[in-house]
Every structure is written in C-alpha cells, then in structure tokens.
Amino acid sequence: MRxxxxxxxxxxxxxxxxxxxxxxxFDRSRMERAEIAHAQALAERGAEIFAQNCIVCHGVAxxxxxxPPLNVPGLxxxxxxxxxxxxxxxxxxxxxxxxxxxxTWYMLENGSWASYTAMPAWSQEAGGTLxxxxxxxxxxxxxxxxWNSVNRHVPPANLIxxxxxxxxxxxxxxxxxxxxxxxxxxxxxxxxxxxDRACIACHSIGGLGATVGPDLSKVGSWAANLTEDExxxxxxxxxxxxxxxxxxxxxxxxxxxxxxxxxxxLPQPSEPPPTQMPRLGLSEEEIHDLVTYLLSLR
Ligand code: HEC
Ligand code: HEC
Numbered sequence: 001m002r003x004x005x006x007x008x009x010x011x012x013x014x015x016x017x018x019x020x021x022x023x024x025x026f027d028r029s030r031m032e033r034a035e036i037a038h039a040q041a042l043a044e045r046g047a048e049i050f051a052q053n054c055i056v057c058h059g060v061a062x063x064x065x066x067x068p069p070l071n072v073p074g075l076x077x078x079x080x081x082x083x084x085x086x087x088x089x090x091x092x093x094x095x096x097x098x099x100x101x102x103x104t105w106y107m108l109e110n111g112s113w114a115s116y117t118a119m120p121a122w123s124q125e126a127g128g129t130l131x132x133x134x135x136x137x138x139x140x141x142x143x144x145x146x147w148n149s150v151n152r153h154v155p156p157a158n159l160i161x162x163x164x165x166x167x168x169x170x171x172x173x174x175x176x177x178x179x180x181x182x183x184x185x186x187x188x189x190x191x192x193x194x195x196d197r198a199c200i201a202c203h204s205i206g207g208l209g210a211t212v213g214p215d216l217s218k219v220g221s222w223a224a225n226l227t228e229d230e231x232x233x234x235x236x237x238x239x240x241x242x243x244x245x246x247x248x249x250x251x252x253x254x255x256x257x258x259x260x261x262x263x264x265x266l267p268q269p270s271e272p273p274p275t276q277m278p279r280l281g282l283s284e285e286e287i288h289d290l291v292t293y294l295l296s297l298r
Contacts, residue, residue: 039079042141043140046142046145047141047150047152049130049138049141054138061147061151062142075143079139093135093139095123096119155211159209176191176194177206179296186293198280202277205297228295231295232295235291236287239282
C-alpha cells in the first residue's frame with residue numbers, strides 16, 4: 001500500500017512539473033511570437049516614415065542617390081540581437097553625419113553611387129521631425145523590412161481635381177504660390193509652364209504637387225554660395241537636359257560648412273549616376289520664363 005502511494009505521488013509530481021514546463025515553454029514562444037509581431041509592425045511603420053522623409057536622398061528602393069545605398073546585406077539583422085548595428089543606425093539617423101565640403105559622386109563596390117553630402121539629423125532634440133518611436137520604427141525597417149514595400153507608402157501627389165477626378169489645371173495654377181518680386185503676368189506664366197510641362201508630376205511647391213523629386217518651394221534660395229546669374233545658368237541647363245549636367249548635386253545639399261569627412265578610404269570618385277529626371281523638351285523661352293519664376297521662390 002505505502003509503495004503504491006509513493007508511486008502515485010511521484011507520478012503526480014512529475015505530471016505537475018511537466019505541465020508547468022509546457023506552460024512555461026508555451027508562454028515563452030507566445031511571448032516570442034508577440035515580440036516578432038511587434039517588431040514587424042514597427043518595420044511596417046518604418047517603411048511609411050522612410051517613404052515620407054528619406055527617398056529623395058536614399059531612393060525608393062534604398063538604392064542610394066545623394067546618400068549611400070541602405071538596401072545592403074551589411075545593414076540587415078535582428079534589432080534585438082545585433083545591438084551594435086542597431087545603435088549605429090539609430091545614432092546616424094537621430095544625429096545625422098557630417099559630409100564633405102566638396103561632395104563628389106563615388107561609385108561603390110556594389111555598383112551604386114553615393115555623394116557624401118551631409119546626412120541631416122532627424123531627432124526632435126536635434127531640431128528634426130522624428131520622435132523616438134519614429135526613429136525605432138525606421139531602424140527596424142532598415143534592418144528587417146522589405147524594400148519593395150516603400151513604393152506603397154510614397155505620399156500621393158497633392159493635386160486639385162474636378163468632379164471627373166481629373167487634375168483641375170486652372171485651379172492648380174491659381175493656387176501655386178506667386179513668388180516674390182514678380183509681376184502677376186510673369187508669375188502666372190511660370191506657374192502655367194510648371195503645371196503644363198509636368199514638373200508638378202514629380203515636384204511640389206507650397207505643398208501642391210508630388211514628392212518624387214525634391215520640394216522646390218524655396219529653390220530660389222538654395223544656392224546661397226552662387227550668384228543669381230550662376231544659379232540661373234545651372235537651373236536653365238538642368239531643365240534643358242538633366243542628363244547632360246555633370247555635377248548635379250543639389251545646391252543646398254552641397255552647401256555644407258561643417259567638419260570634413262575623411263574620404264581617403266572611399267572608392268574613387270566616378271561619373272554621376274543617371275538622373276531620374278527626364279529631358280522634357282521645353283523651348284528656350286519656356287525655360288527662361290520658368291526659371292524666372294523658380295528664382296522668385298525663396
Ligand atoms: C538630404 C539627403 C538625405 C536625406 C533626406 C536622408 N539622408 Fe541618410 N544619408 C545621407 C548622406 C549623404 C549619408 C552619408 C553620410 C556619411 O556617411 O557621411 C547618409 C547616411 C545614412 C545612413 C548611414 C548608412 C551607412 O551605411 O553608414 C543611414 C542609416 C541613413 N542615412 C538613413 C536615413 C534615413 C532613415 C532617412 C530619413 C529619415 C535619411 N537617411 C534621410 C543623406 C540623406
Ligand atoms: C519624372 C519625374 C520628374 C519630372 C517630370 C521633373 N523632375 Fe525635376 N527632378 C526629379 C528628380 C528625381 C530630381 C532629383 C535629382 C536626380 O534624381 O537626379 C529632380 C531634380 C530637380 C531639381 C534640382 C536639381 C539640382 O541638382 O539641384 C530641379 C530644380 C528640378 N528637378 C526642376 C524640375 C522642373 C522645373 C521640372 C519641369 C520642367 C522638373 N524638374 C520635372 C524628377 C523630375
């Protein structure tokens with residue numbers, strides 16, 4: 001009798017221990033699944049933040065333009081485990097990085113280009129627009145997100161449409177900013193060309209338009225280190241044929257006055273990458289009138 005009781009007690013306590021272990025293991029894997037789901041949700045949110053803030057310099061697929069490519073294997077990892085990489089990305093995005101005083105295009109080993117202008121600081125403490133949650137999300141995205149998903153989040157062009165859903169050309173022209181120091185006629189003429197020649201399909205001014213190319217709301221004051229004649233000459237050449245402009249580094253991105261990055265370790269400077277801005281076939285007169293308008297945007 002005593003022997004049997006003893007066995008029952010042993011079996012029972014084994015059963016209890018086993019079920020406890022099961023419960024713990026199950027809980028652990030549930031926690032892990034919840035953590036992974038949380039990380040994935042953060043990465044999704046990060047793709048959105050990337051589409052809104054970073055594609056102008058790093059490209060829609062993270063392939064790099066003004067800034068280096070970010071879609072490289074070296075930046076992939078598990079945000080919980082690869083803490084050094086996580087911190088490096090977080091700090092770079094939060095605090096920015098100095099550029100070179102004379103940015104040039106560099107061909108990287110993976111075949112993409114980087115210009116090594118300055119990387120802006122994004123954290124709110126540093127005067128940027130992203131809070132800690134945003135920064136964590138965008139780091140999760142770079143480390144574990146899907147680069148093909150950025151496209152879905154590129155903000156749609158902000159256009160005024162009529163009842164049939166087509167762009168209301170006249171309303172667009174009326175609503176674009178007038179610019180400063182221009183006659184009404186010159187301002188309207190510039191805005192007409194901007195809308196009719198499709199600049200609006202890729203650029204915005206005063207919040208109207210698209211975000212494929214840089215926002216041109218203050219393009220008149222970008223090149224603080226150039227005379228107005230030099231800036232006009234650059235813009236005319238650029239609009240006439242972007243593919244023929246050798247150093248197309250945006251004037252204001254190149255206006256970097258901070259500490260100089262040591263570029264001696266980088267691959268050699270190379271030809272610039274092909275631009276995404278097409279040749280639009282404007283007449284000389286159209287280009288002149290359009291640039292008069294652009295220069296008045298300050
Ligand atoms: C005005 C252009 C510009 C914008 C906008 C920009 N970057 Fe950058 N970024 C750069 C440049 C230039 C560098 C290279 C800086 C260096 O290393 O000196 C860089 C570097 C980086 C790096 C470091 C990459 C590496 O391999 O070390 C990360 C990460 C990065 N950017 C993320 C972002 C994110 C995220 C955003 C949007 C929130 C963003 N960048 C917006 C220009 C930009
Ligand atoms: C299909 C899209 C697209 C269209 C249309 C387009 N652009 Fe651009 N533009 C871009 C992109 C992208 C850039 C960024 C630079 C690059 O990729 O080479 C750019 C850059 C610029 C720049 C900055 C150049 C620099 O280096 O500082 C100006 C100014 C500009 N575009 C003006 C215009 C004007 C004016 C029009 C209409 C005549 C126009 N763009 C039409 C895509 C476009």
